[in-house]
Amino acid sequence: MNITTYNVNSVRKRLERVLEWVDERKPDVLCLQEIKCVDEEFPRQPFLDRGYQVESFGQKTYNGVALLSRLPMTEVQRDLPWSGDSQSRGIAAQVGGLWVVNLYVPNGGELSSEKYPYKLEWLTKLEAWLRPLAGQPLVVCGDFNIAPADADCYDAEKWRGQVLCTDAERSRFQACLALGLSDAYRRLRPSQRQFTWWDYRGNQFGSNQGLRIDHHLVSEALWPRVLDISVDEEARGRTEASDHAAVTLHLQDFVGGESKLSMPPPAARQVGLFG
């Protein structure tokens, strides 16, 4: 079983690219962020045709998340992490014997804007919402809009104190981990330099100037089933790609215990010898 998080930066604009990717990788669970449309506009049919159950929690123009699964989903919850948030940023469901929570954490805007305290408040409420789930088999994934440490920034000096990298954001991320969750990528690859987002501007993908902001947080109850995690940089390099890469957590199947990956590993990044 595998679970992908993918900020697609408009599911309607990106539909052809996303379907192409789904046909290649065939994720069991696909967590989309920034679908940027209301539920009535979500392109459900092509995913239904591919065998996915589709649950979306959208809004007009901005934000919006969707949870797609080839396994049955139950107990679908929208409007996370609190009921009545005016922005559509969280959806969760039980699938394959665990909770999957799909988040689009606020960007935070300028530090002086009202968006920044909204982000911090959102993260504080997220922690409270996660607390009763943290002892169960749980994956919390999505676009966290937080680079947890300097090692997750292509230029830590440049980013120090900037939104996505402030101490206040990082401490709230750590507070979620303190519930008993692991940053799966970092636990599996303690010293790897790997990004999941690269700015469209200035060929930052070409020069690998990015941040690691898309994460899977895994509870201790689920950790024994974790096999691997992969970042699909190859798809990020295609024309008309999202500015985020898809990140996939590979889990051992609960029944049978056979450790096979149902998704082929993505091609390795082509490291340029000449810059």
Add this chain to the structure above:
DNA sequence: ATGGCGTCCGAGGGACGA
């Protein structure tokens, strides 16, 4: 660098993203 790019809404340029 109030820069760079991309998407949305709507019909021009502003909001927003990270």
